[in-house]
Structures are given as C-alpha cells and as structure tokens.
C-alpha cells in the first residue's frame with residue numbers, strides 16, 4: 797500500500813542542501829512531490845518504507861504533526877517581495893521556535909503575510925498576521941473546514957514585538973482552554989477575546 801510523508805522545514809524554509817537530500821530520498825523510495833496546505837509532501841512511497849525515510853530526513857526537516865500547532869506558513873515579506881509592507885522572517889522564526897508542534901486540543905494553523913495580497917491565505921488560518929503600512933493586523937479563528945470562515949480581526953498596527961506577545965497569549969490560551977476537537981474560532985465564540993484589555 798502506498799503512503800506519504802509531509803515535511804516541515806525549520807523556520808518555514810528548506811535550504812538547498814535539505815531539498816537535495818529530500819529529492820534523493822524521494823528518488824530512493826520511489827516517491828514524488830506534492831504541495832499541500834501543511835507542507836511539502838513526498839507521496840507514492842511504500843507504507844513499509846515510511847519509517848526508514850523519516851529516519852533519513854536531513855537535519856532541520858521533520859514530519860508534520862497532525863494535532864496541535866501543525867502549520868506555519870509565512871511569505872517572504874518586505875525586503876524579499878516588492879509588495880511587502882512588513883518583514884515576516886523574524887516573527888515566523890519566533891513562532892517556529894516557540895510554538896510549532898505544541899499540543900493543543902485540535903489543529904492550530906498560523907499564517908503570516910507581508911501584505912494584504914495574502915499569498916499564504918492567512919485569513920483562513922487560526923492565527924493570522926497580515927502586514928499593512930502601519931504594522932501587522934491580527935485575525936483569529938479562520939479555517940477552511942466544513943464551514944470555511946475568515947478570521948475575526950482582533951488587533952491592528954502591531955509591531956513585530958507586539959505580535960510575538962499576542963501569539964504567545966493566543967497559543968497559551970488555546971492550549972489551556974480548548975476542549976477536545978475545538979478549533980480556535982469556536983473557543984473565541986465561547987470565551988471571547990483573550991486579548992481584550994491586554995496591553996501588547
């Protein structure tokens with residue numbers, strides 16, 4: 797039976813050496829690549845080879861987890877894209893190191909866009925930072941599930957440091973209060989805005 801492995805690159809990036817190593821692994825195990833929401837997938841490998849392939853992944857590349865903070869998609873942002881209003885790398889790196897893989901009641905996807913063109917589809921993530929000329933806009937509770945919904949805007953004009961503080965509060969709050977299989981948008985409806993009255 798065929799199966800697949802979804803890869804996650806540390807800091808939301810793959811170096812050339814990591815990609816070369818992943819290509820060699822795909823060749824070795826007869827797979828091909830497919831892009832999916834949570835990362836790059838090596839697909840079409842034999843089920844019996846899956847654990848071997850995972851054990852041979854290059855340093856800094858892991859498999860995507862299926863529960864918890866399992867998706868971090870950031871675009872290249874200001875300085876790397878002519879449309880960018882905000883730099884994305886520092887915030888993405890912080891989220892990756894501090895929160896990626898944390899256990900939460902259901903999946904938690906985070907998107908960071910350098911501008912409102914929103915290439916990472918951030919508005920349908922559980923936590924979205926979207927660059928504007930005045931800072932990051934923060935939207936919470938988006939999803940693409942059975943009832944797709946855009947996130948609700950909870951804050952505007954955030955600096956990178958304020959955004960780090962906001963994401964800490966949101967993920968901690970979700971980890972502590974989320975009920976089994978409750979997405980962040982539902983928790984927001986049930987308990988209200990955890991950033992209300994908080995000075996970021």
Ligand code: SF4
Nearest residue numbers: 871877880910911915
């Ligand atoms: S969201 Fe904006 S800054 Fe990011 S890649 Fe797209 S156009 Fe560029």
